[in-house]
Amino acid sequence: MDQGLRDLDLQIGSLTLRQIKAVTNNFDPANKIGEGGFGPVYKGLLKDGTIIAVKQLSSKSKHGNREFVNGIGMISSLRHPHLVKLYGCCIEGNQLLLVYEYMENNCLARALFGEGPEKCQLKLDWLTRRKIRIGIARGLAYLHEESRLKIVHRDIKATNVLLDKNLNPKISDFGLAKLDEEENSHISTRIAGTIGYMALEYAMRGYLTDKADIYSFGIVALEIVSGTRPSF
Structure with a gap:
């Protein structure tokens, strides 16, 4: 993994474990705000506020070191209003x-369905739901067509769309993302993602293009419109 990190042109900072323990109060359970594919997520406060x-x-994560390095490499080079900003690692x-x-x-899943430890479902009007759908679409358009690296996220779902204080959506969790090589019509790869959100040609044959996203x-748009999770 160290070699993988050295090979990356990271545009983010590096923090020590001591610093992170200080800002999260030693990973205090009271500061836990979620549980992602990698593991728990904690809230922290830097000295500048x-x-x-x-x-x-x-250690029990279904993602490994390769996915961790992949996530760092992908998101460190991306800058867009509808992608979560990575500060450091x-x-x-x-x-x-x-x-x-x-x-x-x-995340959007908590807003729509009250998922998570706090069960905090939000009342979203139609204009807000429309804003969220358009924001996700713009983030995907950037990944697929506008960024220097053409990226297929592979795990777009309500838990991987985060919402800021103004309910603007930002795509997160790039651990499963794949580069879309322009000279190829598709990528044949091992299947990874979430059942129910995966396109059939990808789920059945590993046939991956940006159409999978x-x-x-x-599926996420249907969840936003209906306010219910589809039965998979």
């Missing part, structure tokens, strides 16, 4: 941590 979110790779001993911007309204976005 900036609130951050710290994602800690669990920490690799120390057996600790693997990502530090990124804090999103006041947690569009399919996933369609």
Whole structure:
């Protein structure tokens, strides 16, 4: 993993484990704000008053070191209003941590369905739901067509869309993302993602294009419009 990090042209900072323990009060359970594919996520407060979110790779995580490095490499080079901003990372001993911007309204799944420890479902009017759908679409358009790296996210779902204090959506969790090589019509790869959100040609044959993200976005759009989770 160290070699993988050296090979990356990271545009983020590096924090020590001691610093992260200080800002999260030693990973106090009271500061836990969620549980992602990597592991738990904690709220932290920097000395300058900036609130951050710290994602800690669990030893029981279904994602491994390769996915962790992949996530760092992908998101460190991306800048868009509808993508979560990565501030830094920490690799120390057996600790693997990502530090990124804090999103006041947690994830879209909690807003729509009250998922998570706090069961905090939000009342979203139609204009807000429309704003969220358009924001996700703009984030995907950037990944697929506008960024220097053409990226297929592979895990677009309500829990991977975070909401800021104004309910603007930001796509997160790039651990499963794949580069879309322009000279190829598709990528044949091992299947990874979330059942129910995966396009059939990808789920059944590993046939991956950016259309896989569009399919996933369609499922999320249905969730936003209906306010209910589809039966998979």
